[in-house]
Amino acid sequence: MLGLLALLLIVLVAFIEIGVIEYAYARLGISHRAITSLLLLTIAGSLINIPVASVSTRQMVAGQTIYVFGVPYVSPPVISVGHTVIAINLGGALIPTLLSLYLLLRLGGLLRATLATALVAVIVHRVAQIVPGVGIAVPTLLPGIVAAMAAWLVDKRRRASIAYVAGTMGCLIGADLANLARISQMHAPMVSIGGAGTFDGVFVAGIVAVLLA
Numbered sequence: 102m103l104g105l106l107a108l109l110l111i112v113l114v115a116f117i118e119i120g121v122i123e124y125a126y127a128r129l130g131i132s133h134r135a136i137t138s139l140l141l142l143t144i145a146g147s148l149i150n151i152p153v154a155s156v157s158t159r160q161m162v163a164g165q166t167i168y169v170f171g172v173p174y175v176s177p178p179v180i181s182v183g184h185t186v187i188a189i190n191l192g193g194a195l196i197p198t199l200l201s202l203y204l205l206l207r208l209g210g211l212l213r214a215t216l217a218t219a220l221v222a223v224i225v226h227r228v229a230q231i232v233p234g235v236g237i238a239v240p241t242l243l244p245g246i247v248a249a250m251a252a253w254l255v256d257k258r259r260r261a262s263i264a265y266v267a268g269t270m271g272c273l274i275g276a277d278l279a280n281l282a283r284i285s286q287m288h289a290p291m292v293s294i295g296g297a298g299t300f301d302g303v304f305v306a307g308i309v310a311v312l313l314a
Contacts, residue, residue, distance in 0.1 A: 123136055124312070125307075125308050125311040125312050126139070126311070128261040128311050128314075129204060129261055129262055129265060129311060130207070130208075139196070139200070142191075142192065142196055143192040143193075143196050143197075143304060144192060145192065146190070146191030146192025146193075146195070146196055147190060147191070147192035147193055147296070147300050147304075148192070149190070149191040149192070150188035150189070150190050150191075150291065150293045150296055151188055151189045151190075151191065151195075152186050152187070152188045152291075153187055153188060153189055154186075154187040155184040155185060155186045155187060156184065156185050156187065156284055156285065157183060157184060157185075158183060158184060158185040158284075158285065158288060158289075159183070185284055185285075185287065185288075185289055185290065185291065185292055186290065186291040186292070187281075187284065187291075187292050187294070188291055188292070188293045188294070188296070189293070189294045189295065190293045190294060190295035190296035190299075190300060192295070192300065192304075193273075193293075193294075193295030193296050193299060193300035193303045193304065194273060194277075194294045194295025194296075194303070195295070197269040197270070197273070197295070197303055197307060198269075198270070198273070200265070200269075201265065201266040201269060201270055204262040204265060204266060205262075205266060208259055208262045209259070210256055210259045210262065210263055213255040213256040213259075213263060214255075214256075214262075214263045214266045214267060216251075216255050217248060217251035217252055217254075217255050217263050217264075217266070217267035217271070218266060218267045218270045218271045218274065219271075220247065220251045220267070220271070221244055221247050221248050221251060221267045221268060221270075221271025221272065221275065222270075222271040222272075222274040222275035222279065223275065224243070224247050224271075224275070225239055225243065225244055225247075225271055225272050225274075225275030225276050225302070226275035226276065226279045226280075228240060228243060229275060229276040229280065231280070231283065231286055231287055232287070232297070233286075233287060233288045233289070234287070234288055234289050234290075235287070235289055235297045236277075236287055236289055236292045236293065236296070236297040236299070237276045237277055237280055237287075237297070237299055238276075238297070238299070239272060239275075239276045239299060239301075239302040240302070241301045241302055241305050242305065242309060243302070244268050244269075244271055244272040244275075244302050244303075244305075244306035244310070245264075245268045245305055245306040245307070245308065245309025245310040245313065246309060246310075246313065247267075247268075247271070248264045248265075248267035248268030248271060248306060248309075248310035248314075249264045249268075249309070249310045249311075249312075249313035249314045250313075251263075251264075251267050252264035252267060252310070252314045253314065260314040261311050261314050263314070264310035264311050264313070264314035265307050265310055265311050267310065268303075268306030268307055268309070268310035268311075269303050269306055269307045269310075271306075272299060272302045272303045272306050273294065273295055273299065273303060276299045276302065277294045277295065277299050278294065
């Protein structure tokens with residue numbers, strides 16, 4: 102995990118150097134200092150899961166490496182024997198949700214953003230896969246591409262902000278929230294909303310959606 106985090110940080114620095122991520126967030130009207138803070142909080146927050154509930158689980162898969170869509174996922178160790186802990190990921194759920202609310206309050210477009218988000222959520226839900234021992238995984242680029250297309254269709258003037266909201270929220274809703282009833286099938290020690298296989302989709306969706314919109 103530390104190796105993957107280091108690799109992610111190297112790629113992130115490279116992206117910042119060429120201005121890709123900064124350009125994407127700048128299209129949302131976010132200052133350079135705020136962009137840096139958001140990126141650091143998102144990366145650091147991806148390691149923080151806030152427990153909110155737990156459900157009984159008879160069989161668990163822990164400590165295994167599982168590949169889905171070509172990406173390796175390591176199932177976490179058992180936290181509570183016989184229980185799956187439900188948590189909310191800081192970087193993959195709370196921060197994108199707060200930023201989406203901020204953009205909607207500042208730029209408007211709630212109804213159209215809702216329509217775009219619903220479209221992304223439906224498509225993501227169809228392709229999301231349960232990863233035993235980990236949770237839900239989604240194709241990394243799909244939510245962002247679909248969100249950009251939806252934003253162009255519903256509101257060209259505010260397409261950047263709507264693309265971000267649709268990409269991040271659509272990924273969270275379609276992958277994690279819509280599959281909460283299937284937690285018993287995941288056999289995971291912990292299921293994190295916005296974490297594990299969903300974090301990549303949420304993080305990349307925000308960047309890709311705004312760049313393509």
